[in-house]
Amino acid sequence: MRKGVIVIDSQAVPGKWFLGKAPDVRTPSYPPIVFVQGRNSSASSWNEETIYHGLNDMERIACLAGYQSVFVELYDSEGKGSRSQWDNGKLLSTILKEISTYFGQKLNIIAHSKGGIDVQAALIHYDAYPYAGRVLSLSAPHKGSHLADLSYSWYASWLAELLGQKDDGTFSLQTGEMTHFRSLTDQNKNIDKNTYFTAAGASRGPAFSSLSLGGAYLSSYGENDGLVNVWSTVLPYGKHLFTDQSLDHDSIRIGSRFFSKAEPFLKSTEPSSILTKGPIPEESLETEANHIIRGGPLPAGQFVKLSFSIEKEAEVTLFTMSADKETKVTLRSPSGTIIPAQKPIALLEKSYFGGAWLHPFELDHAEPGTWELSLQSPKNDAFLFIGNIHLPSPVQIILPALTIMNSKKKLLFRSQSSKKAIYSCQWRMIDRSGTLIHEFTTKAQGAAQHPLPSITKEGTYNITVDIEGTTEQGTPFTRTTVLSIYLTP
Numbered sequence: 001m002r003k004g005v006i007v008i009d010s011q012a013v014p015g016k017w018f019l020g021k022a023p024d025v026r027t028p029s030y031p032p033i034v035f036v037q038g039r040n041s042s043a044s045s046w047n048e049e050t051i052y053h054g055l056n057d058m059e060r061i062a063c064l065a066g067y068q069s070v071f072v073e074l075y076d077s078e079g080k081g082s083r084s085q086w087d088n089g090k091l092l093s094t095i096l097k098e099i100s101t102y103f104g105q106k107l108n109i110i111a112h113s114k115g116g117i118d119v120q121a122a123l124i125h126y127d128a129y130p131y132a133g134r135v136l137s138l139s140a141p142h143k144g145s146h147l148a149d150l151s152y153s154w155y156a157s158w159l160a161e162l163l164g165q166k167d168d169g170t171f172s173l174q175t176g177e178m179t180h181f182r183s184l185t186d187q188n189k190n191i192d193k194n195t196y197f198t199a200a201g202a203s204r205g206p207a208f209s210s211l212s213l214g215g216a217y218l219s220s221y222g223e224n225d226g227l228v229n230v231w232s233t234v235l236p237y238g239k240h241l242f243t244d245q246s247l248d249h250d251s252i253r254i255g256s257r258f259f260s261k262a263e264p265f266l267k268s269t270e271p272s273s274i275l276t277k278g279p280i281p282e283e284s285l286e287t288e289a290n291h292i293i294r295g296g297p298l299p300a301g302q303f304v305k306l307s308f309s310i311e312k313e314a315e316v317t318l319f320t321m322s323a324d325k326e327t328k329v330t331l332r333s334p335s336g337t338i339i340p341a342q343k344p345i346a347l348l349e350k351s352y353f354g355g356a357w358l359h360p361f362e363l364d365h366a367e368p369g370t371w372e373l374s375l376q377s378p379k380n381d382a383f384l385f386i387g388n389i390h391l392p393s394p395v396q397i398i399l400p401a402l403t404i405m406n407s408k409k410k411l412l413f414r415s416q417s418s419k420k421a422i423y424s425c426q427w428r429m430i431d432r433s434g435t436l437i438h439e440f441t442t443k444a445q446g447a448a449q450h451p452l453p454s455i456t457k458e459g460t461y462n463i464t465v466d467i468e469g470t471t472e473q474g475t476p477f478t479r480t481t482v483l484s485i486y487l488t489p
Contacts, residue, residue: 012042012077017095020059020069027066031108031269034070038113039082039169043071052206053251061255070099082169089121093128100131106269109135112253116140124185129193133269136197136262138252139225143232144178146221147214147352149484154428154464155295158382162323163355176460176484183404195272196238197265201225201247210351211248216317216388220290225249292387293480298377309370309476316366317388321356327377329359334369394421394477395467407487410449419446423469430462458488
């Protein structure tokens with residue numbers, strides 16, 4: 001029996017729900033608030049220690065404000081990996097019906113991260129909309145996350161697989177897969193049955209954390225909270241309440257950090273009379289290729305070496321991740337200086353590449369020329385190397401945002417500064433299983449069109465493009481772009 005349960009118990013069983021502490025004085029008109037956690041989390045994420053910022057006081061804050069809180073367990077609570085929004089949404093639909101019946105009224109919902117996607121699946125696709133009124137999503141990747149794209153990319157797949165980070169939930173958050181979800185959701189007849197509010201953070205978290213590393217990678221795509229870009233958190237038919245520069249993806253769910261900003265909108269389940277569209281951050285259709293990405297297996301005892309070029313002196317962020325702490329990583333500069341990686345740092349968070357060891361390099365000014373990375377592990381391992389280059393990109397990619405693409409359409413690469421820039425693009429296209437579907441190389445000077453290869457099966461495909469070339473001044477450069485695209489034959 002769920003009645004009378006007022007604390008979250010130690011067994012995270014999917015489908016269970018729990019009443020938070022009852023307020024001393026509950027305002028009768030205030031609807032109960034259901035809290036939905038994010039990827040790889042459980043109900044306890046709302047009242048226990050956060051990853052970086054101490055205790056989440058959400059239950060206490062809601063109680064003091066006069067609200068009855070309710071917490072739910074979805075499939076991710078089992079600790080066996082994250083599930084898709086379809087699995088979690090179907091389960092959540094049943095849970096919301098039970099909670100609404102228990103209280104005899106509609107509910108409001110606050111969802112963190114992927115929980116916002118799970119909530120939309122429940123309300124819109126599994127017909128749970130009668131049980132809820134207003135929904136607030138906190139840093140929900142409504143348009144996906146490029147970090148999920150990275151996890152399923154050609155270079156990252158070895159390490160992600162070794163760490164057990166490839167699962168349905170991560171796959172579903174790729175920008176290509178979320179493009180498909182948005183096409184099924186945003187025009188659905190149930191879309192206007194609930195009122196949606198969104199909020200975002202724009203801090204990248206503590207140094208050398210998963211959030212700071214993710215934030216550095218996502219910076220090429222715009223403002224972000226270390227896990228999700230701000231433009232991805234908004235819904236065109238909702239109201240964006242705030243983007244807080246002091247909040248990262250972990251701290252935005254702490255009650256004392258956000259609740260006072262959202263509480264005025266949670267007092268009723270009725271459609272909001274002030275629901276006018278606020279300023280919506282837009283995704284640029286032109287994405288600068290400011291990354292160098294490499295990765296793959298590390299056979300025990302063998303040296304693995306790779307090279308890359310930086311076109312001029314620049315601020316760079318270079319780091320390698322491996323599954324084994326004892327993997328040795330060094331850099332050789334163009335002038336021959338050997339630079340060892342700093343002491344490895346454990347990434348134990350429930351995040352992308354959680355469980356990996358980080359081997360960072362501290363370089364204030366990287367000299368131009370060709371660099372060499374060397375790796376060796378005492379046992380079979382895998383690695384992912386990412387270089388974030390703080391320079392204007394020699395090459396940009398133009399890709400229609402949030403569009404399901406026919407494979408006969410074309411991607412357009414162009415030189416940013418001069419028609420004299422010469423470059424080649426090595427394309428690797430993989431399917432959901434990681435199987436290499438197409439591999440080919442194109443060469444160009446200045447602007448060029450690169451046709452996508454045809455496919456026979458509809459779905460999300462991940463494309464890694466390695467770009468090698470010379471600038472207008474004749475200096476070599478290296479870049480990597482990762483794309484996740486939903487394709488139809």
